[in-house]
Every structure is written in C-alpha cells, then in structure tokens.
Amino acid sequence: MSSAIAPADTPTADKTPVDKAVGALPARVVLDRLWRRGRAFLGTELAIMGGAMTWVSERNLVAAISNGGGFGVLASGSMKPEILAAEIEGTKALTSKPFGVNLITMHPQLSDLIRVCAEQEVGHVVLAGGLPPASAIQQIKDSGAKVVCFAPALVLAKKLVRMGVDALVIEGMEAGGHIGPVATSVLTQEILPHITEVPIFIAGGIGRGEAILACLEMGAAGVQLGTRFVCATESIAHERFKQAFIRASARDAVPSVQLDSRFPVIPVRALANEGSRRFLEVQRDVIERFNRGEIAQKDAQLEIEHFWAGALRRAVIEGDVEHGSVMAGQSVGMVTREQSTAEILTELVDQALGAMVARGQARRAAQWSEAGS
Numbered sequence: 001m002s003s004a005i006a007p008a009d010t011p012t013a014d015k016t017p018v019d020k021a022v023g024a025l026p027a028r029v030v031l032d033r034l035w036r037r038g039r040a041f042l043g044t045e046l047a048i049m050g051g052a053m054t055w056v057s058e059r060n061l062v063a064a065i066s067n068g069g070g071f072g073v074l075a076s077g078s079m080k081p082e083i084l085a086a087e088i089e090g091t092k093a094l095t096s097k098p099f100g101v102n103l104i105t106m107h108p109q110l111s112d113l114i115r116v117c118a119e120q121e122v123g124h125v126v127l128a129g130g131l132p133p134a135s136a137i138q139q140i141k142d143s144g145a146k147v148v149c150f151a152p153a154l155v156l157a158k159k160l161v162r163m164g165v166d167a168l169v170i171e172g173m174e175a176g177g178h179i180g181p182v183a184t185s186v187l188t189q190e191i192l193p194h195i196t197e198v199p200i201f202i203a204g205g206i207g208r209g210e211a212i213l214a215c216l217e218m219g220a221a222g223v224q225l226g227t228r229f230v231c232a233t234e235s236i237a238h239e240r241f242k243q244a245f246i247r248a249s250a251r252d253a254v255p256s257v258q259l260d261s262r263f264p265v266i267p268v269r270a271l272a273n274e275g276s277r278r279f280l281e282v283q284r285d286v287i288e289r290f291n292r293g294e295i296a297q298k299d300a301q302l303e304i305e306h307f308w309a310g311a312l313r314r315a316v317i318e319g320d321v322e323h324g325s326v327m328a329g330q331s332v333g334m335v336t337r338e339q340s341t342a343e344i345l346t347e348l349v350d351q352a353l354g355a356m357v358a359r360g361q362a363r364r365a366a367q368w369s370e371a372g373s
C-alpha cells in the first residue's frame with residue numbers, strides 16, 4: 001500500500017483508490033484512523049470480521065480470512081468440546097494471526113466449550129443465539145479472553161455493556177441465517193449513537209466497501225460479513241451451494257414463513273427452494289391435524305421444529321440445495337463469482353477507499369461552487 005502524501009489539489013484521477021488522497025492524507029491512512037478502534041480490539045490489519053457460519057466457517061475459511069488481514073471466526077454450531085478443540089488446533093496450524101470462536105448460548109455444554117477456548121488461549125469468544133447467561137460472560141473474561149455479543153435492541157445493548165461484554169455486534173435482518181425483525185440501517189441509528197463504552201461491529205447486508213465506509217463514518221468500530229465469504233476459494237461449501245449463491249439475487253434470500261402464531265417458527269433467511277415450499281405444506285398439514293384434535297400442540301410444534309434438522313449440513317456439505325437450508329443474506333446478489341478470500345478483502349478495502357476519495361472530491365466541489373456563487 002502506498003503511503004505517499006498528496007496535497008489536496010493534486011490530480012488524482014489516474015491513481016488507484018489506494019494511492020489517492022483525502023484532503024492532505026492518503027485515503028488508506030484515513031481509513032485506518034476510522035477503524036482504528038476495531039483493529040485494536042481484534043488485533044488485525046482490517047476491522048472486518050468474517051461472521052461465523054455453521055459448516056462453512058471451519059479452519060480453512062477462518063484461517064484464510066485472518067491471513068488476509070481480517071478476523072476469522074470459527075463456527076462451533078453443535079460441536080462437542082473435543083471436536084472444537086481439534087478445530088481450533090487445526091486453525092492455528094494454518095494461521096498465526098488472531099481469530100475468534102463463536103459459541104451458541106443454548107448449547108448444553110456451553111461451559112465445557114468455554115473451557116476448551118480458555119485451554120486453547122482463544123483471544124475472542126463470540127456468544128450467539130440469545131442473551132448469554134452472566135456466568136458464561138464471567139467465565140470467558142476470567143480466562144482472559146474478550147467477549148463479543150449480539151445486541152438486537154438498544155436496551156439489550158445497554159444491558160450487555162453492564163454485564164461486562166467487551167464488544168457488540170449489531171446484526172440487521174438483511175443477514176443470512178437466524179435473524180431478528182429490524183433492518184441494519186435502523187438498528188445502527190438506534191444503537192450506535194448511544195453506546196460508546198465498547199466497540200461496535202455492524203453486520204447484515206454488507207456486500208461492498210462503500211457500505212463499510214458508511215458504517216465507520218456513523219461511528220462503528222468495524223463490520224462483520226458472512227454471505228460475501230461463502231464463495232471464497234478457501235470455503236469448503238459444496239460447489240452446488242456456491243453456484244446457488246452465484247445465481248441468486250437479493251430477492252431470493254427470504255425469511256422462513258410462519259403460518260400460525262400458535263406455532264412459532266424461528267426466522268431464518270435462506271434462498272427460497274423446494275425445502276422452503278415443502279416447509280409451508282408441512283406446517284399446513286400439522287396445523288390441520290392439530291385443529292382436528294389429532295395431535296397435541298407440543299408434538300405439532302416439535303414436528304415443525306424438526307423439519308429443518310440437519311438441513312444446513314445437507315446443503316453446505318452434501319450440496320442438496322433443493323431440499324437443504326441454503327442460508328444466505330440479501331447481499332447474496334453481490335456474490336458474482338468464486339474469488340480468493342484475499343481478493344474479496346482487497347476488493348472491499350479498495351471500494352471503501354474509492355468511496356472515501358469520491359466523497360472528499362464531492363465535498364471539495366461543493367465548497368468551490370459555494371465560494372464561486
């Protein structure tokens with residue numbers, strides 16, 4: 001990366017974004033100042049987290065993201081402690097850079113998984129899947145690791161800060177996988193201005209560097225992307241899973257549909273397929289049987305919940321993208337080909353730099369036209 005300092009009026013049109021200046025400083029210097037807090041927290045060159053994706057975020061993708069300057073996060077899903085230990089060791093063999101581990105709070109062996117992270121000296125643990133118990137946060141902090149949690153609303157963000165978390169992720173409903181009801185753009189405005197105690201990373205619907213820059217300019221410390229990394233060359237996702245991403249547009253990534261409020265469905269954003277259509281039929285059938293008194297409410301709920309059991313693995317690993325769960329965010333439309341992780345990260349940074357330069361030029365043009373009028 002160039003560090004040449006160009007004066008504000010230096011012609012910059014023929015340069016790459018990396019070499020361009022914003023005012024008196026190279027754009028990269030300004031970007032590094034904007035995400036300084038995130039980089040310091042993660043210990044990385046770029047404040048870009050690769051959001052943990054069950055079955056996708058294993059050692060290869062996680063190490064590739066960290067080696068590319070970002071922050072890879074291992075997805076532990078429903079792993080047993082010994083499997084997680086082996087995955088952490090495998091990741092360490094592929095990278096010497098920092099990476100984190102994502103744990104699901106409802107896991108029955110959460111405490112054992114935290115112990116594995118402590119033994120393996122994992123620096124950052126991301127707790128997902130609902131408000132974590134205070135004991136889990138304390139256990140992680142006692143191990144010396146930093147705790148990152150998801151804040152789905154301002155009141156919960158404040159609560160988590162009081163509970164001692166070290167950073168927050170704000171994830172909007174544009175994201176792939178399990179989602180809340182509120183958009184990234186709204187959550188960002190609701191939470192960012194009011195939480196200064198800890199760094200905040202924005203997730204959900206981020207597919208390009210321009211959006212990363214916008215988050216940083218609003219006060220975020222960094223960002224978290226998932227969907228954009230699925231088709232990385234290093235990702236072990238099945239070729240058919242990757243092709244489904246490459247073919248899809250934003251409108252194909254839709255939340256799961258709940259037919260009856262008596263039978264709640266956990267909202268998950270995934271590509272519409274035969275599985276999601278069949279899911280509606282199954283719900284309809286179960287509800288009719290319940291209405292006719294042929295099945296108890298608890299059994300009906302279980303039948304609905306069991307429909308997707310093992311479905312993500314079926315899609316990611318086995319490549320059954322018609323009947324499996326092809327979890328994807330709306331940014332899937334910006335995934336157009338398989339690329340190396342390093343290339344994806346460079347592209348994101350270049351887009352952020354390009355946007356920064358363009359905005360600087362627009363501001364200067366506005367100032368000049370003001371002065372001339």
Ligand SMILES: Cc1cc2nc3c(=O)[nH]c(=O)nc-3n(C[C@H](O)[C@H](O)[C@H](O)COP(=O)(O)O)c2cc1C
Binds near residue numbers: 128129227326330
């Ligand atoms: C296939 C897939 C699986 C995911 N699995 C998990 C998971 O196991 N744990 C988790 O915290 N988030 C999970 N996520 C969410 C990502 O970590 C990340 O926050 C999200 O993808 C960011 O939004 P984006 O998809 O718009 O980039 C998953 C997302 C996808 C697309």
